[in-house]
Amino acid sequence: MPGMARTVITFGTFDVFHVGHLRVIERAAALGDRLVVGVSADALNLRKKGREPVFSERERMAIVAALKPVHEVFLEESLELKRDYIRQYAADVLVMGDDWKGRFDEMGDVCEVVYLPRTPAISTTALIEKISGIA
Ligand code: C2G
Numbered sequence: 001m002p003g004m005a006r007t008v009i010t011f012g013t014f015d016v017f018h019v020g021h022l023r024v025i026e027r028a029a030a031l032g033d034r035l036v037v038g039v040s041a042d043a044l045n046l047r048k049k050g051r052e053p054v055f056s057e058r059e060r061m062a063i064v065a066a067l068k069p070v071h072e073v074f075l076e077e078s079l080e081l082k083r084d085y086i087r088q089y090a091a092d093v094l095v096m097g098d099d100w101k102g103r104f105d106e107m108g109d110v111c112e113v114v115y116l117p118r119t120p121a122i123s124t125t126a127l128i129e130k131i132s133g134i135a
Contacts, residue, residue, distance in 0.1 A: 006032035009091035009111075011076050013040045015053035016127050017063050020119035027116050028095040029069035036089045037064050038076035048079070054128065086110050 010028045014021050014037075029035040039061045042052050053060065057075060065073045076085065082104060086094060091111050096104060098115040107113050 005034055006092045007034045007036060007090055008032035008093045008095055009036045009038065009086060009089055010095040011038040011040065011082070011085075012097075013045060013053055013124075014060050014064050015045075015055055016124045017055075017060070018122050018124065018127060020122040022067070023119045024095070024097055024116055025064070025067060026069055031093050031095060031114065034071045035069055036072045036074070036091065037070055038085055039064055039073055040076045044077060044079070054124075083107060083110060 008028050008031050010024070012021065012024075025035070025037065039057060042057045045051065045053050055063070061073050061075065064070055072089070074085070074089075082094075085091075086107060087110065093112045093114055094104060094107050095114045095116060097118045099118055101115045104113055
């Protein structure tokens with residue numbers, strides 16, 4: 001039925017893109033008809049994590065936009081704008097990995113909120129350490 005498409009929105013840095021990122025995007029897309037992804041800005045990472053990502057926001061957005069399950073990407077400039085992004089993209093479902101469990105429950109009044117289990121044993125930090133020879 002027209003107008004009944006279910007829009008899913010998710011957010012992330014997706015730096016040093018790995019299979020854990022791919023899996024969460026695939027599982028998020030499977031919850032609806034259209035997946036919109038907010039890719040966190042370099043400045044947001046610097047503010048929240050104290051370092052810039054390995055790949056720039058432009059590169060990270062290009063990688064995520066090229067994925068088959070992704071319909072649209074945008075730059076996530078602030079964690080505090082989540083509600084505005086959800087409204088702007090008319091999202092029916094917000095999906096986050098369960099490292100964020102409980103953190104966005106307050107969005108439950110504008111959309112469904114789903115936390116998906118993370119893919120075990122893989123992370124950008126672990127990859128960077130492995131590549132650097134620290135681990
Ligand atoms: N992820 C996963 N399994 C992993 C690693 C990551 O499922 N082994 C998921 C995370 O749970 C998240 C997504 O991949 O849903 C992106 O992870 P990050 O790039 O680490 O994103 P983050 O910096 O947590 O997002 O509004 C949130 C911000 O954009 C920050």
